Amino acid sequence: MPEETKAIDYVMEAASGPHFSGLxxxxxxxxxxxxxxxSPAHRSSASPSSAFxxxxxxxxxxxxxxxxxxxxxxxxxxxMIIQQLHDHRVVLVSQDSFYRGLTPEExxxxxxxxxxxxxxxxxxxxxxxxxxxxxxxxVHVPIYDFKQHRRSSDSFRQVNASDVIILEGILVFHxxxxxxxxxxxxxxxxxxxxxxxxxxxxxxxxxxxxxxxxLEQYAKFxxxxxxxxxxxxxxxxxxxxxxxxxxHVAIDLIVQHIHTKLGQHDLCKIYPNVYxxxxxxxxxxxxxxxxxxxxxxxxxxxxxxxxxxxxVEHGLGHLPFTEKQVVTPTGSxxxxxxxxxxxxxxxxxxxxxxxxxxxxxxxxxxxIGKILIHRDGDNGKQLIYEKLPKDISERxxxxxxxxxxxxxxxxxxxxxxxxxxxxxxxxxxxxxxSAPEGIHCCCKRFPSLKIVTSEIDASxxxxxxxxxxxxxxxxRYFGTDD
Ligand SMILES: Nc1ncnc2c1ncn2[C@@H]1O[C@H](COP(=O)(O)OP(=O)(O)O)[C@@H](O)[C@H]1O
Ligand SMILES: Nc1ccn([C@@H]2O[C@H](COP(=O)(O)O)[C@@H](O)[C@H]2O)c(=O)n1
Ligand SMILES: [Mg+2]
Numbered sequence: 001m002p003e004e005t006k007a008i009d010y011v012m013e014a015a016s017g018p019h020f021s022g023l024x025x026x027x028x029x030x031x032x033x034x035x036x037x038x039s040p041a042h043r044s045s046a047s048p049s050s051a052f053x054x055x056x057x058x059x060x061x062x063x064x065x066x067x068x069x070x071x072x073x074x075x076x077x078x079x080m081i082i083q084q085l086h087d088h089r090v091v092l093v094s095q096d097s098f099y100r101g102l103t104p105e106e107x108x109x110x111x112x113x114x115x116x117x118x119x120x121x122x123x124x125x126x127x128x129x130x131x132x133x134x135x136x137x138x139v140h141v142p143i144y145d146f147k148q149h150r151r152s153s154d155s156f157r158q159v160n161a162s163d164v165i166i167l168e169g170i171l172v173f174h175x176x177x178x179x180x181x182x183x184x185x186x187x188x189x190x191x192x193x194x195x196x197x198x199x200x201x202x203x204x205x206x207x208x209x210x211x212x213x214x215l216e217q218y219a220k221f222x223x224x225x226x227x228x229x230x231x232x233x234x235x236x237x238x239x240x241x242x243x244x245x246x247x248h249v250a251i252d253l254i255v256q257h258i259h260t261k262l263g264q265h266d267l268c269k270i271y272p273n274v275y276x277x278x279x280x281x282x283x284x285x286x287x288x289x290x291x292x293x294x295x296x297x298x299x300x301x302x303x304x305x306x307x308x309x310x311x312v313e314h315g316l317g318h319l320p321f322t323e324k325q326v327v328t329p330t331g332s333x334x335x336x337x338x339x340x341x342x343x344x345x346x347x348x349x350x351x352x353x354x355x356x357x358x359x360x361x362x363x364x365x366x367x368i369g370k371i372l373i374h375r376d377g378d379n380g381k382q383l384i385y386e387k388l389p390k391d392i393s394e395r396x397x398x399x400x401x402x403x404x405x406x407x408x409x410x411x412x413x414x415x416x417x418x419x420x421x422x423x424x425x426x427x428x429x430x431x432x433x434s435a436p437e438g439i440h441c442c443c444k445r446f447p448s449l450k451i452v453t454s455e456i457d458a459s460x461x462x463x464x465x466x467x468x469x470x471x472x473x474x475x476r477y478f479g480t481d482d
């Protein structure tokens with residue numbers, strides 16, 4: 001297959017194959033999403049907040065390299081990707097920012113300076129910057145002035161930690177050490193005549209050049225360096241985008257791919273029945289509020305309720321449905337689906353009761369049973385009280401508990417439901433946050449159980465409390481923590 005005509009999905013495949021396995025990609029490697037034929041819900045997952053921390057320790061940002069000849073549309077493509085990744089934190093770092101300053105002699109004879117040679121860049125500084133960003137540190141990126149051919153001596157651009165780092169520039173694939181930091185490499189492939197025309201327009205309008213100097217520089221340095229350094233680095237690309245920013249299909253596919261890579265928590269890969277709701281800045285904002293120890297009780301309840309509602313809605317998406325046709329007021333037929341009727345909720349008392357209102361708000365007249373697991377003394381003995389619908393074995397059960405910590409109570413509750421005749425696969429356990437230990441505990445014992453959560457936290461501490469967690473949810477929600 002000629003390189004120019006490489007189908008985007010073919011190169012995508014290459015990107016997620018051996019290339020990725022060779023890199024540290026904690027939590028970013030994904031498996032294909034699974035969905036049951038009767039369940040319209042999509043597997044999606046983790047969040048901006050989990051880009052750096054997950055069950056297996058720090059998670060690194062996703063680094064994308066974008067290369068291509070001058071004026072091929074690199075910056076334009078990056079801007080489009082950033083726009084479409086609106087619910088993730090994305091930073092753009094340009095290789096141009098790392099142009100070396102010129103010596104006075106070089107400045108005097110600037111027309112003889114080759115800005116397209118790899119030596120024109122301070123690659124050590126670029127490497128240092130990307131390495132720091134990968135570790136979650138903020139960096140100061142130089143500001144380069146194309147009119148003066150120098151960096152600003154007194155100002156920098158502060159670039160903060162993010163989920164996605166995009167590094168763009170004509171020679172970002174030239175140095176192997178820089179390439180090795182990238183999780184995905186994109187080459188913007190635009191016809192040379194088009195590039196030259198764009199460059200003339202851009203450099204005369206934006207970079208203070210005249211047409212003659214642009215053409216001279218192009219013939220003397222830009223074109224030879226493209227042939228010697230830029231074009232040979234195209235072979236390192238995972239994805240080649242013909243026509244740059246005009247290629248909306250390619251950009252959509254790239255964005256989808258990045259979403260998938262960012263959206264997969266490791267535990268979701270290990271346990272295909274674990275679902276983490278798709279994170280947005282709204283969801284992250286709500287988590288930030290309810291985890292804040294200083295929040296008022298009123299706000300804690302308000303934002304918990306909002307989040308619980310989202311988890312419940314997502315959980316309902318995993319229920320089976322039947323096809324249903326209705327006639328609209330225009331007299332036309334609309335083919336849709338009918339909700340699953342054989343359904344009930346079961347809350348694990350007491351904190352699970354905080355989720356009952358959201359369930360009632362979503363499912364009119366739903367029956368809700370209760371399970372109370374009571375520790376009897378210090379000998380590990382537990383008493384279980386239950387009040388469950390009589391026909392529970394015929395129902396799908398939404399089991400409610402806002403925090404999954406060790407998984408012990410959840411396992412007892414699930415065991416009881418199974419004893420009552422509920423098939424394991426008919427139980428959906430809904431919670432706001434889950435500790436990895438709890439997920440392991442429940443999913444190993446009940447592999448057909450589904451878990452829907454809004455965030456997976458880092459771990460449990462020695463006191464078996466979820467970290468960072470949100471404290472005693474029931475006490476905070478019902479106001480008994482004073
Ligand atoms: N698809 C396009 N159609 C028309 N003009 C474009 C297109 N892509 C980029 N340009 C213009 O061409 C110039 C170079 O694009 P840019 O994205 O800055 O390229 P690069 O970063 O590769 O040098 C800019 O002035 C930009 O507005
Ligand atoms: N002082 C400078 C520095 C760089 N250039 C040219 O910029 C091109 C790279 O930027 P793109 O956005 O086009 O990728 C490169 O080809 C250099 O020739 C310059 O003209 N003056
Ligand atoms: Mg550019």
